[in-house]
Amino acid sequence: MIEPSSQLSGEEEILIEVTLNGRRLKRRVKARQHLADFLRQEMELTGTHLGCEHGVCGACTVLIDGHTARGCLTLAVQMSGKCVDTVEGLTESGQLAELQEAFITRNAAQCGFCSSGMLLTAYELISSNETLSRGEIRECISGNMCRCTGYHAVVDAIETVMTRRGKHQK
Amino acid sequence: MSAQATSATAIGARIPRRELRRLLSGQGRYIDDIKLPRMLHACFVRSPHPHARLVSLDVAAARRSPGVAAVFTAAEINPRCEPFVAVALNRPGHRSPPQCLLVAERAVWQGQPVAMILAESRAEAEDAAELVISEWEALPAVGDQLQAIAADAPVIHPELGNNIAFDFSLKSGDPLKAFAEADVVIEEEFRFERQTAMTLETRGIIADFNSGDCSLTVIHAHQSPSQMQEVFSRHLKIPSHKVRVVAPDIGGAFGMKLNVYSDEMATVVASMLLGRPVKFCVDRLESFIADSHARDHLIKCRIAVKATGEITAMEVDDVGAVGAYGMPMRFNVAEGMHVVWLTGSPYAFKNYRARTRSLYVNKNLIGMYRGVGYPIACILAEVLTDLAADALGIDSVEFKRRNYWPKASLPCVTTGGMHLETVSFHECLEKLVRLINYEELRKEQAELRKRGVYRGIGIATFCEPTANGPAAYGPSGAWITSQDGCALRLEPSGAIRCTTSITDQGQGTLTGIAQIVADTVGVSIDQISVTGGDSAAGPHGGGAWASRGTATGGEAALRAGTMLKQNILALASAITQTPTDRLDIVNGEVVNARTGQLVITLAEIGRVGYFRQDTLPPGFDVQLSVTASFVASDKPYYMANGVQASYVEVDCETGFITMLGQWAVDDCGRVINPLLVDEQIRGGIAQGIGAVLFEECVYSEDGNLLNGTMADYLVPMAGEIPDILVEHVETPELSTKLGAKGVGEGGLIGAMGSVWVAVNDALKPLGAKIRHQPFTPERVLDALARARTP
Numbered sequence: 008m009i010e011p012s013s014q015l016s017g018e019e020e021i022l023i024e025v026t027l028n029g030r031r032l033k034r035r036v037k038a039r040q041h042l043a044d045f046l047r048q049e050m051e052l053t054g055t056h057l058g059c060e061h062g063v064c065g066a067c068t069v070l071i072d073g074h075t076a077r078g079c080l081t082l083a084v085q086m087s088g089k090c091v092d093t094v095e096g097l098t099e100s101g102q103l104a105e106l107q108e109a110f111i112t113r114n115a116a117q118c119g120f121c122s123s124g125m126l127l128t129a130y131e132l133i134s135s136n137e138t139l140s141r142g143e144i145r146e147c148i149s150g151n152m153c154r155c156t157g158y159h160a161v162v163d164a165i166e167t168v169m170t171r172r173g174k175h176q177k
Numbered sequence: 178m179s180a181q182a183t184s185a186t187a188i189g190a191r192i193p194r195r196e197l198r199r200l201l202s203g204q205g206r207y208i209d210d211i212k213l214p215r216m217l218h219a220c221f222v223r224s225p226h227p228h229a230r231l232v233s234l235d236v237a238a239a240r241r242s243p244g245v246a247a248v249f250t251a252a253e254i255n256p257r258c259e260p261f262v263a264v265a266l267n268r269p270g271h272r273s274p275p276q277c278l279l280v281a282e283r284a285v286w287q288g289q290p291v292a293m294i295l296a297e298s299r300a301e302a303e304d305a306a307e308l309v310i311s312e313w314e315a316l317p318a319v320g321d322q323l324q325a326i327a328a329d330a331p332v333i334h335p336e337l338g339n340n341i342a343f344d345f346s347l348k349s350g351d352p353l354k355a356f357a358e359a360d361v362v363i364e365e366e367f368r369f370e371r372q373t374a375m376t377l378e379t380r381g382i383i384a385d386f387n388s389g390d391c392s393l394t395v396i397h398a399h400q401s402p403s404q405m406q407e408v409f410s411r412h413l414k415i416p417s418h419k420v421r422v423v424a425p426d427i428g429g430a431f432g433m434k435l436n437v438y439s440d441e442m443a444t445v446v447a448s449m450l451l452g453r454p455v456k457f458c459v460d461r462l463e464s465f466i467a468d469s470h471a472r473d474h475l476i477k478c479r480i481a482v483k484a485t486g487e488i489t490a491m492e493v494d495d496v497g498a499v500g501a502y503g504m505p506m507r508f509n510v511a512e513g514m515h516v517v518w519l520t521g522s523p524y525a526f527k528n529y530r531a532r533t534r535s536l537y538v539n540k541n542l543i544g545m546y547r548g549v550g551y552p553i554a555c556i557l558a559e560v561l562t563d564l565a566a567d568a569l570g571i572d573s574v575e576f577k578r579r580n581y582w583p584k585a586s587l588p589c590v591t592t593g594g595m596h597l598e599t600v601s602f603h604e605c606l607e608k609l610v611r612l613i614n615y616e617e618l619r620k621e622q623a624e625l626r627k628r629g630v631y632r633g634i635g636i637a638t639f640c641e642p643t644a645n646g647p648a649a650y651g652p653s654g655a656w657i658t659s660q661d662g663c664a665l666r667l668e669p670s671g672a673i674r675c676t677t678s679i680t681d682q683g684q685g686t687l688t689g690i691a692q693i694v695a696d697t698v699g700v701s702i703d704q705i706s707v708t709g710g711d712s713a714a715g716p717h718g719g720g721a722w723a724s725r726g727t728a729t730g731g732e733a734a735l736r737a738g739t740m741l742k743q744n745i746l747a748l749a750s751a752i753t754q755t756p757t758d759r760l761d762i763v764n765g766e767v768v769n770a771r772t773g774q775l776v777i778t779l780a781e782i783g784r785v786g787y788f789r790q791d792t793l794p795p796g797f798d799v800q801l802s803v804t805a806s807f808v809a810s811d812k813p814y815y816m817a818n819g820v821q822a823s824y825v826e827v828d829c830e831t832g833f834i835t836m837l838g839q840w841a842v843d844d845c846g847r848v849i850n851p852l853l854v855d856e857q858i859r860g861g862i863a864q865g866i867g868a869v870l871f872e873e874c875v876y877s878e879d880g881n882l883l884n885g886t887m888a889d890y891l892v893p894m895a896g897e898i899p900d901i902l903v904e905h906v907e908t909p910e911l912s913t914k915l916g917a918k919g920v921g922e923g924g925l926i927g928a929m930g931s932v933w934v935a936v937n938d939a940l941k942p943l944g945a946k947i948r949h950q951p952f953t954p955e956r957v958l959d960a961l962a963r964a965r966t967p
Contacts, residue, residue: 054203117683119200
């Protein structure tokens with residue numbers, strides 16, 4: 008462990024305790040490692056993607072204590088005591104199933120690189136009990152860049168799930 | 178032999194893409210997800226200057242940095258790779274000097290790789306890169322095409338004598354006379370800034386050279402594994418059959434991942450030098466600096482029109498800045514050539530003169546990116562015809578109707594030399610006019626103008642040459658095949674395994690191939706697995722470029738399917754002692770062709786065909802694996818076409834442009850899967866809107882890139898894109914059984930044209946015009962200010 012007053016190089020390892028996809032675990036992480044690299048490199052959860060490492064594209068979106076956050080702008084050490092959920096965990100638990108079906112039916116993904124982040128943003132959206140128009144759905148997913156689809160099908164898919172849940176108004 | 182109607186239900190159906198469940202559950206396997214044993218990570222030190230002499234390079238401290246396995250410079254890397262001479266052999270006068278992988282003495286573009294760090298992790302490689310000390314003597318840089326062509330310009334490659342890479346002209350008819358006799362002549366100057374594909378997943382490669390058998394396996398986020406197999410073999414001197422290139426899941430490509438990059442080549446060389454797997458994944462800043470760029474044209478264009486509304490002539494003078502070298506294998510002539518060949522191609526005028534010059538500048542290389550020149554050709558003609566219609570007081574839709582090639586004139590060759598055969602300009606336009614309720618939209622626009630709301634309507638017609646034949650690359654000397662292939666195997670279970678040379682970066686081509694095989698053989702799509710993207714498996718083929726996957730790879734699949742069906746029926750005939758012509762395959766079973774009654778299941782065919790050949794008539798030849806290839810050898814391309822409309826609003830206070838609506842009527846021949854095709858078109862449209870409104874690689878005058886992050890290089894997010902209505906006209910390609918044409922680029926081409934026209938339409942009542950892409954708020958406000966200044 009390190010002295011709080013010492014000059015940090017980023018290479019120091021710090022013990023964290025995190026609930027990842029519902030399982031509690033302890034890990035030593037480098038102080039400079041961001042959450043997305045931790046998930047991908049240490050935990051081999053490669054469903055979380057990195058597009059810009061700059062907080063712009065949203066490909067690395069994960070849930071921290073139930074809220075969407077950028078995996079690239081969050082350090083792994085900050086996760087001690089937190090619950091982190093990724094696309095793998097939410098797939099396994101079935102929480103994304105309805106959205107995934109709607110995305111498949113509507114062809115709301117092409118290369119799939121943005122999809123994990125897009126699904127998690129959409130999941131937060133449909134879980135919020137808000138009633139949204141298509142334009143509002145567009146605004147809400149405007150932090151997730153998709154370079155392939157033109158977004159129309161993504162909006163359709165989210166709208167479909169919202170409608171089914173009776174939360175949609177034209 | 179064709180599948181009967183009862184089973185032929187897959188082609189044309191809106192079948193969801195089969196790869197999606199995997200990709201949507203975090204189970205895609207992209208290049209950076211893959212780890213190999215003993216794998217090292219590469220990172221590059223790049224030239225900070227657009228043009229500079231390398232005075233000294235000190236890598237000693239980097240070599241001592243923790244985790245570093247090696248640091249390579251030009252001295253180690255360059256001798257191992259034959260330099261690339263990116264000259265198109267079939268383009269007389271085209272010039273490009275040899276390119277080595279790393280800078281040895283002089284850097285000619287900012288971002289050119291200079292040194293390479295190999296370390297146990299990417300982070301450690303980056304740490305070490307910061308310890309490399311390079312000393313440079315900055316040289317005068319050529320920043321744009323006008324500087325490049327100036328009399329006193331610094332010459333980037335002294336051996337060439339000047340900065341001209343290529344100068345090409347064509348002429349048809351008597352354009353000078355036509356312009357002299359015209360009633361209206363409109364002349365405009367256009368500027369298209371540099372942009373880049375900006376795939377969400379950056380480029381990446383894992384090279385694994387095995388010194389035991391001198392074989393090379395490369396996992397490569399690339400659109401054409403077969404192309405790269407040849408490149409690695411020929412430039413690194415490894416026999417072709419010992420090179421295997423495999424494409425994993427790829428996070429977007431759009432042509433940018435077709436190019437040959439020196440950093441990726443150096444990664445392979447490093448693996449050969451170290452005998453260990455090496456991964457190199459580009460980070461986002463490197464992506465902006467070192468992924469191929471596109472466009473960068475300055476164009477003068479004019480049109481001659483008679484008072485009757487008849488176009489009589491066009492002239493184009495294009496000056497493109499292509500970067501510091503030709504792009505290996507893909508050259509730097511295509512964008513300009515496509516502009517001069519395609520401009521005005523939907524219109525039946527007789528007189529044409531066009532020139533394109535490609536100029537070297539001290540910038541990153543121009544390479545392939547969706548549309549390659551076609552959108553520019555579309556914009557030039559659509560902006561000028563719109564202005565000509567205005568000048569004559571003719572509605573722009575009516576103007577198009579009068580000037581399109583009449584249906585009766587097909588097939589024909591345009592003044593630019595393009596072959597038109599199964600195009601459907603008139604049908605697409607009439608369908609679009611109904612779709613957008615054109616008259617009502619014009620009324621609404623006029624009403625709103627009275628209230629100071631400036632909306633514009635733009636309609637653009639485009640041609641999209643797709644699925645190029647061998648003439649596209651063969652004569653140029655590039656090792657890029659226009660052929661695609663398909664291998665089919667009936668498995669012992671009765672299911673079918675398909676291996677295609679086509680690659681899929683999200684288009685859904687593999688699902689389309691499965692649909693074609695399903696209908697051709699007569700089985701359910703669930704009985705077929707499709708893999709692509711492995712240069713060692715199945716036939717050698719082109720992969721994904723020039724909107725060809727379904728058109729050529731699909732035709733190969735259809736032909737392979739026909740062969741497999743014949744072989745299955747022959748075997749069924751031998752087993753059941755029934756004449757072949759009385760048998761068919763329907764819904765995955767061999768049936769009586771007349772009654773539809775079950776004769777034998779495919780599982781039984783598989784059982785006998787693989788395990789009980791002893792029960793067959795003596796000498797019966799069981800062939801349950803077949804391969805077919807197809808190339809469009811009789812045509813230069815399959816010409817797709819379409820018409821799009823944009824409805825926009827310009828805020829004259831802020832210069833912001835809002836997209837209110839976008840509509841497309843597209844003709845890509847026979848549509849194999851409308852669900853996937855529609856989204857392919859929409860995705861192209863979004864990139865087209867991005868190109869016109871937002872996207873620009875901003876360089877300083879002396880060649881330094883000023884925007885290297887996604888926060889500075891803007892692409893459309895969901896809020897900037899409207900709902901997009903897509904409809905089709907289906908005019909099948911005549912020379913294939915499948916009848917499909919390509920569809921990968923049309924969305925972008927048409928959208929760029931229609932947004933250009935719509936924004937200028939909105940500005941018309943204010944006397945303003947904008948000719949400089951992208952239409953940033955600043956440029957819109959400048960255009961409005963110029964209009965106010967007498």
